[in-house]
Amino acid sequence: MTLTAGVVAVQGDVSEHAAAIERAADAVGEDVAIREVREAGLVPDCDVLALPGGESTTISRLLAQSGIDEEIREHVAAGKPVLATCAGLIVASTDARDDRVDTLDVLDVSVERNAFGRQKDSFEASLSVDGLDEPYPAVFIRAPAIDEVDDGVEVLATVEGRPVAVREGPVVGLSFHPELTNDDRLHRLALFDALAAAT
Numbered sequence: 001m002t003l004t005a006g007v008v009a010v011q012g013d014v015s016e017h018a019a020a021i022e023r024a025a026d027a028v029g030e031d032v033a034i035r036e037v038r039e040a041g042l043v044p045d046c047d048v049l050a051l052p053g054g055e056s057t058t059i060s061r062l063l064a065q066s067g068i069d070e071e072i073r074e075h076v077a078a079g080k081p082v083l084a085t086c087a088g089l090i091v092a093s094t095d096a097r098d099d100r101v102d103t104l105d106v107l108d109v110s111v112e113r114n115a116f117g118r119q120k121d122s123f124e125a126s127l128s129v130d131g132l133d134e135p136y137p138a139v140f141i142r143a144p145a146i147d148e149v150d151d152g153v154e155v156l157a158t159v160e161g162r163p164v165a166v167r168e169g170p171v172v173g174l175s176f177h178p179e180l181t182n183d184d185r186l187h188r189l190a191l192f193d194a195l196a197a198a199t
């Protein structure tokens, strides 16, 4: 079957996610059609969504204005996967502790924006991630930390004791940027989730 992957493209590092999905699709041998989602009407055709990093205040405003926000909620309610990274994680959460972010409430965590301190605004960590055999090279850029995690949320990885990768049902939230390395294992997992949800 051909999967349709949507990259939410209102703002942020969209082309990097699209390229990572392409690499992951090649690696797992699946046909994947990639759609950049800038307006309402496309999400219902998508089997899997990437919600990229960027600026969470801007992304959330544009999603609300366009009506894409409601479509993402329906996508999750239908059990279809979302890979939400960095600002995407902030937008997906239930509480960003910032009135300027209108959260999607599809991932039951609260987050702290820019949580890892000025001197560490950007850093790379070799991360043990549940579900991956080898450590993952994780790139953090003004990254959020995850503070409170609801019972239904599984913590997949931590830095300094703070969760940086979580899963709740079909939604995976990452504080870091898997699209900025050549390691496409996390995008592959999203495609496997999409295949499982579609069959």
Ligand SMILES: NC(=O)CC[C@H](N)C(=O)O
Residues within 6 Å of the ligand: 052, 053, 054, 055, 056, 057, 085, 086, 087, 088, 090, 113, 114, 141, 142, 143, 144
């Ligand atoms: N690289 C990123 O996506 C950073 C997220 C940004 N600090 C925000 O709060 O929106």
